[in-house]
Amino acid sequence: MGSPANDIDRLVKREYKEGFVTDIDSETLPPGLDEGVVRAISEKKREPQFMLDWRLNAYRHWLTLTEPQWAHVHHEPIDYQAISYYSAPKDKDGPKSLDEVDPKLLETYEKLGIPLEEQKMLAGVAVDAVFDSVSVKTTFREKLAEVGVIFCSISEALQEHPDLVKQYLGSVVPAGDNFYAALNSAVFSDGSFVYIPKGVRCPMELSTYFRINAMNTGQFERTLIIADEGSYVSYLEGCTAPMRDENQLHAAVVELIAMEGAQIKYSTVQNWYPGDEQGRGGIYNFVTKRGACRGRNSKISWTQVETGSAITWKYPSVLLEGDNSVGEFYSVALTNNWQQADTGTKMVHIGKNTSSTIISKGISAGHGQNAYRGLVKVLNKADNARNYSQCDSLLMGDRCGAHTFPYIEVKNPTAQVEHEATTSKISVDQLFYCRQRGLSEEDAVSMIVNGFCKEVFKELPMEFAVEARKLLEISLEGAVG
Amino acid sequence: MLSIKNLHASVEGTPILKGIDLDVAAGEVHAIMGPNGSGKSTLANVIAGRDGYDVTAGKVVFRGKNLLELPVEERACEGIFLAFQYPVEIPGVSNLYLLKTALNSIRKHRGLNDLSAVEFLKLIKEKIKLVEMKEEFLHRSVNEGFSGGEKKRNEILQLAVLEPSLAILDETDSGLDIDALKVVANGVNSLRDEQRAMIVVTHYQRLLDYIIPDKVHVMANGRIVKSGDKSLALELEKHGYAWIAQDPGAAAAPPAGS
Secondary structure, three states, rough: OOOHHHHHHEEEEOOOOOOOOOOOEEOOOOOOOOOHHHHHHHHHHOOOOOHHHHHHHHHHHHHOOOOOOOOOOOOOOOOOOOOOOOOOEEEOOOOOOOHHOEEEHHHHHOOOOOOHHHHHHOOOOOEEEEOOEEEEOOOOOHHHHHOOEEEEEHHHHHHHHHHHHHHOOOOOOOOOOHHHHHHHHOOOOOOOEEEOOOOOEEEEEEEEEOOOOOOOEEEEEEEEEEOOOOOOEEEEEEEEOOOOOOOEEEEOOEEEEEOOEEEEEEEEEEOOOOOOOOOOOOEEEEEEEEEEEEEOEEEEEEEEEEOOOEEEEEOOOOEEEOOOOOOEEEEEEEEEOOOOOEEEEEEEEEEOOOEEEEEEEEOOOOOOEEEEEEEEEEEEOOOOOOEEEEEEEEEEOOOOEEEEEEEEEOOOOOEEEEEEEEEOOOOOOOOOHHHOOOOOOOHHHHHHHHHHHHHHOOOOOOOHHHHHHHHHHOOOOOOOO | OOOEEEEEEEEEEEEEEEEEEEHHHHHHHEEOOOOOOOOOHHHHHHHHOOOEEEEEEEEEEOEEHHHOOHHHHHHHHHHHEEEOOOOOEEOOOHHHHHHHHHHHHHHOOOOOOOHHHHHHHHHHHHHHOOOOOOOOHHHHEEEOOOOOEEEEHHHHHHHHHHOOOOOOOEEOOOOOOOHHHHHHHHHHOOOOOOEEEEEEEEEOOOHHOOOOOOOEEEEEEEEEEEEEEOOOOOOHHHOOHHHHHOOOOOOOOOOOOO
């Protein structure tokens, strides 16, 4: 009978099923970053002048910044001149129908389980597929347009709805917000744009599927979602990348804006390549996500399941500006092998009677390091603000780590802020109990971990919840203790 | 059904079982009694295959198979069920889900199809009556916030649903009041049949008033020192375990005057 520690070694074997490379002709800018590159990207996309100016300002500001060092993660310095900032499949001069999309791309998405032919898709989910630096296809656009919903790539939005972009871009995450956000603002190449008009409940789930394919390329996408008064939208985001020995940078920015009475539900299942068992390769996922509850009674809810990436640095946040607005953050972050995650949220209470809920579940296995970092800030005019935070960590094995960094700043005496935290291990007794009932070790671990994550999974849309469970199973394959 | 020959086992190098011989036939209920530290629970755990117990000598054959070679879950699928002395809590996993997953794992092992959700619910609603539990228990997390009595009843519910050939009840009576004890005993009795054997591990005779054993074994210091029929349990009740300890020769008649 093996000792529990040896069993955990076995558990930490996983197979990354999305690790293939698509052999496709790409147009890629040579590595390096200067104003010329910023101009070239803007020119390729035939952007309006305001956009180029915005990018250049961001770039110049970025030059004055240094990488943040406060996160509980360690990596070799990134050489920003060794990265290519633009890579696009060739002949992508705006395919108008699916027939014009390169079959190799269609095949790639088929393999990933994301068919782009509308008749094959899950009913009720519209997809924007982003491949390296560009959007290849957005489905169900016409159907959505019937109710006035705009769902397209941000490049197209810049052509067709420049005023909307100009009004809202950078209004939640300013171009100079932080090092990675500034970099993104300078060089972002594509991403999704959503506008839900007043009073419209978006008739289907919207989703973006991000895929990094090219080597030595960073992906810098930008997502902007605006929910006008009284509207509702549920948005899903998924991501994968090929297995490579080099680290690749993904520095995205997501901005959400909810007007009076609007609700935005944003769900992510992040499965970027995490690196191999020795910790070689994998994506650096340095992402800035923030939503603003601009109007009264608005609500923004972030749900994330983070199983991939070598390093995750990500704090989906909500600015609770409108009175009675609600912010939620539900997170499962898993680190296995040598993965590192520093993730959490910021809830900034600005309006009166605002409330926020934070449920964070961190799972560490192998040599994984998992940190929850969160800020609950109640400003002086935010009367009767409420926050409830719960941070639970689950450890598997004895070489991983869980860390919690909760910050609370309260400037209004009427605020009520609660914080609960637990750390537990999958116990040998739990495993024995399940196995004695006939479950295999893998099934037992998966069941226990799923139970641990239940409060978060129930927030995910149905199809995503199934995918998230499967991902956890794959990520923990062989990880039985 | 179960044949144990000269079983020796140790925990962290300390010998606990020092030569157990035991044969249990289908349809029989065996009680294993003995003072604390005599090795009763160790025997139950070694049969189930718990980590941390090293078998140093001996054989355990269950329905023709060398049990000691099988991993825990295969033993379970082959029909061995252990009702735990201290059932663990599994937060976020509903009782119903665990039961369904367990039953379907065992059915798969036997080459049967998974039960559908409807079939399973029908089955469980039948079984839950045996242990007089409310249906809301099924939707609660496994053992989380259960009282001692509820945990033990839940073990018997699992026993009823999984229908093993050999059920081992490890101190199922500990921590139960008399009403809960009766419920548990009734549940167990209703599951007695020609095909199923049971090993009831207990410290006290009390449980055996309700679950009448065919055979009683007394363990002391890692061995079975005395075997008999149900009257042996009553003798023990009268004389206490000290009586056995004074008579390590075992198998002998009770001392004169008893």
